[in-house]
Amino acid sequence: MRVALAGNPNVGKTTLFNALTGRHQEVANWPGTTVDYVTGRLPTHAGEALELVDLPGTYALEAYSQEERVTRDFLLQQPHDAVIVVVDASRLERNLYLVLELLEFTPRVVVALNMMDAAARDGLQVDAKRMSELLGVAVVPTVASRSTGLKRLIAAVRQVARQPAASVPASAVPYPDEVRRELIAPLTARLATLQGLGYRPEWAALQLLQGEDDVRSAVAALPRGSEAIALSRVLLAGEEGGRLRGGAMLQAARVASVDARGRQAELTLLLADSRYDLIAAILRASSRRRLRWRRDASEDLDRLLLHPFWGYLVMAGVFSAGFWLAFVASAPLSERVDRLLVGMGGAVAAWLAQAGAPAFLRSLVLAGVFPGVGAVLSFVPYMAVFFAVYQLLQDSGYMARASLLVDRFMQLIGLHGKGFFALVSAYGCNVPAMTATRVMENPRDRLLANLVIPFIPCNARLGVMAVVTAAFFPGAAGAVAMIGLILISLATLTLVAALYRRTILPTDPAPLVLELPRYHWPSWRTVLLATWHRVWLFLSRIWWFLIWATIAIWALTYFPAGQPLDHSYAGMIGQWLTQLVGRHFGFDWRLMIAILFGFVAKETTLSTLGVLYGSGSGYLSLSHALTQAMPPLVAFTYLVVYMLYVPCLSTVVQMRRESGAWSWAALGVAVNVGVAFAVGLLIERLGELLGLAP
Amino acid sequence: MVRTLRLSELQAAxxxxxxxxxxxxxxxxxxLALGITPRSPVQILRRMPMGGPIEIEVRGTRLALRIKDAEQITVTVRA
Incomplete structure (x- = not known):
């Protein structure tokens, strides 16, 4: 038996899911989207096995964001035996809207009246039994965070899933008689005669009358379906079409379709209005609010956290602490993973040498396979802490406040507040930052954020930049150079974002709608499980690709076997690239190779440079070798290019994943590299004009 | 007396x-799905600085809207 779990965002749906399924969970990616969803199995000691699907949060059945689309598609297309709608008992008025929509769609609904404790604290008493009578479905009070009411919920689900569909009446919403008689009834009757209609006729009628596209195409595909669609137009135009058939109906629809659109909008409003009227009536009969003078803790917190001055200060503090945890505190862990792998690589290579394996095999293991595995695994501590922090901020309700605070400033680069965290966190690591863009509802906004994130220098790049800057610009000049670099990256990001907006990604009219949920303590289980799911998804997608890429790069430097590095294939490519591009910048072949290899992972650049300049990667010897090899202007130009072009292969793979197409990732990389070199050239020429060249 | 204005022009509280x-x-x-329907009571809780979004309360829920979007919504106030 398969049961879907639906509900508004921030109602404790995932907490309920975790409480029900425990560790029996599996995470997957919805086909063709970046939306992850989790399925879980209930312990099977009682009755038939039960599979639970945690659908993304949604405010209504009509889809607005990609997440809501997934929920809608699942409910409309995937077979399921029942739906649990989770509602926040302290926010019933808005939450019941989705319940009523679902009740029209399927009779097999159980309402989980969650957060009963929070409602009680507000002085709200809800009579679940009365509400159940009024809605016509089971309503079970639960407190997911304390696992209360779960047994009764599952019992109700099993009962609903067993009962025959016909025993449940269709829509309970008292739409105005006129609308029922003149629009809904005739169209429902016609739809009921269609062969193979997978939906309840009345629900389909309501959708058609509101001009819903998915349902219209589903109906159009049925034999005689186009007649039903034509009837919906005729009815909307205020004509009677119940008796028309075939060609006569289509003819009448052509005449009528002109003013159908205005009526659709009017009708949508009318239907929503009737639903809210019913909700008000249900709440009057089944809930009682004892007036209790009590300070609203959320509002008190908001007075500080949304304050025009203190709010920003607290936000800076919260984000700094979060990023410190994610990117600084986790660094020793990453290094340990790295060292462990280097050690293992050495041991395996030594063992291979003893066993008399050929030199290339040893080199493959030492310089190809283990660094590849290392490149994947060294991300894990970052990702894990980052996602835990992210989930914590999200679940506590703080992220919505931060988005609200920064929205005005994000508009400057054509994005909204929800993208702020992603962009800021990109200074730590671009890869999880791309995942964090998913909070944005609009796919176009998300795509834009993903395309510009690589311009933000991450931890790894900042580290390399600091070392090279210190070598070339000692003392205070170094700080000026670093700040200059960061300003260049910000300016580039702003310009490129504006360029994308003007050309291929114009702004959608989509509004920013942000619910500000009540603050609450996140459940550890929810945070940890979400973190684990995200890290696992990342690893399972990326490892194969990264390892092959590292091996390919290794092959380029190793073959033809026995040659020095500058005669390897990589060296030849470096020389060719110098001829083609590098000489305009003053870059020699070694810098070009370092740029090329930087594509795999930029943090390896220092060691690459160390090998290429024959100095090892010790700081003093490397900085000496570098300052001997090039003037400061060339070094600065190199840093600009280095900072701006594709951070690493993982970002490219992630960009592909988040955008859903290799073509977007390719475009992103092309623009990234093109802009990096263009800005570099600009800086180089400016420097020459200012007489900074030797 | 009843005054009609845009939600964006409404004063806080x-x-x-x-x-x-x-x-x-x-x-x-x-x-509509968020509860902003004709006849629903609404009030502005706060405005973000420099023309940023407004926070409103409607049907027991708190929502943030941009000024540009709030301009699309007309409201009436009883004076």
Whole structure:
């Protein structure tokens, strides 16, 4: 038996899911989207096995964001035996809207009246039994965070899933008689005669009358379906079409379709209005609010956290602490993973040498396979802490406040507040930052954020930049150079974002709608499980690709076997690239190779440079070798290019994943590299004009 | 006396009632799902600095809207 779990965002749906399924969970990616969803199995000691699907949060059945689309598609297309709608008992008025929509769609609904404790604290008493009578479905009070009411919920689900569909009446919403008689009834009757209609006729009628596209195409595909669609137009135009058939109906629809659109909008409003009227009536009969003078803790917190001055200060503090945890505190862990792998690589290579394996095999293991595995695994501590922090901020309700605070400033680069965290966190690591863009509802906004994130220098790049800057610009000049670099990256990001907006990604009219949920303590289980799911998804997608890429790069430097590095294939490519591009910048072949290899992972650049300049990667010897090899202007130009072009292969793979197409990732990389070199050239020429060249 | 104005022009902490929602149909149906329907009581809780979004309370829920979007919603105030 398969049961879907639906509900508004921030109602404790995932907490309920975790409480029900425990560790029996599996995470997957919805086909063709970046939306992850989790399925879980209930312990099977009682009755038939039960599979639970945690659908993304949604405010209504009509889809607005990609997440809501997934929920809608699942409910409309995937077979399921029942739906649990989770509602926040302290926010019933808005939450019941989705319940009523679902009740029209399927009779097999159980309402989980969650957060009963929070409602009680507000002085709200809800009579679940009365509400159940009024809605016509089971309503079970639960407190997911304390696992209360779960047994009764599952019992109700099993009962609903067993009962025959016909025993449940269709829509309970008292739409105005006129609308029922003149629009809904005739169209429902016609739809009921269609062969193979997978939906309840009345629900389909309501959708058609509101001009819903998915349902219209589903109906159009049925034999005689186009007649039903034509009837919906005729009815909307205020004509009677119940008796028309075939060609006569289509003819009448052509005449009528002109003013159908205005009526659709009017009708949508009318239907929503009737639903809210019913909700008000249900709440009057089944809930009682004892007036209790009590300070609203959320509002008190908001007075500080949304304050025009203190709010920003607290936000800076919260984000700094979060990023410190994610990117600084986790660094020793990453290094340990790295060292462990280097050690293992050495041991395996030594063992291979003893066993008399050929030199290339040893080199493959030492310089190809283990660094590849290392490149994947060294991300894990970052990702894990980052996602835990992210989930914590999200679940506590703080992220919505931060988005609200920064929205005005994000508009400057054509994005909204929800993208702020992603962009800021990109200074730590671009890869999880791309995942964090998913909070944005609009796919176009998300795509834009993903395309510009690589311009933000991450931890790894900042580290390399600091070392090279210190070598070339000692003392205070170094700080000026670093700040200059960061300003260049910000300016580039702003310009490129504006360029994308003007050309291929114009702004959608989509509004920013942000619910500000009540603050609450996140459940550890929810945070940890979400973190684990995200890290696992990342690893399972990326490892194969990264390892092959590292091996390919290794092959380029190793073959033809026995040659020095500058005669390897990589060296030849470096020389060719110098001829083609590098000489305009003053870059020699070694810098070009370092740029090329930087594509795999930029943090390896220092060691690459160390090998290429024959100095090892010790700081003093490397900085000496570098300052001997090039003037400061060339070094600065190199840093600009280095900072701006594709951070690493993982970002490219992630960009592909988040955008859903290799073509977007390719475009992103092309623009990234093109802009990096263009800005570099600009800086180089400016420097020459200012007489900074030797 | 009843005054009609845009939601964006409403003063903070003044109780008002939604009259009409214009704009693209996706926007309107989203507003409906969030509880912003004709006759629903609404008030502004706070405004973010420098023309940033407004925080409103409607049907027991708190929502943030941009000024540009709030301009699409007309409300009335009883003076």
């Amino acid at each position: 003044v109780k008002a009632e939604v009259q009409e929602i214009s704009g693209p149909s996706a926007f309107r149906s989203r507003m």
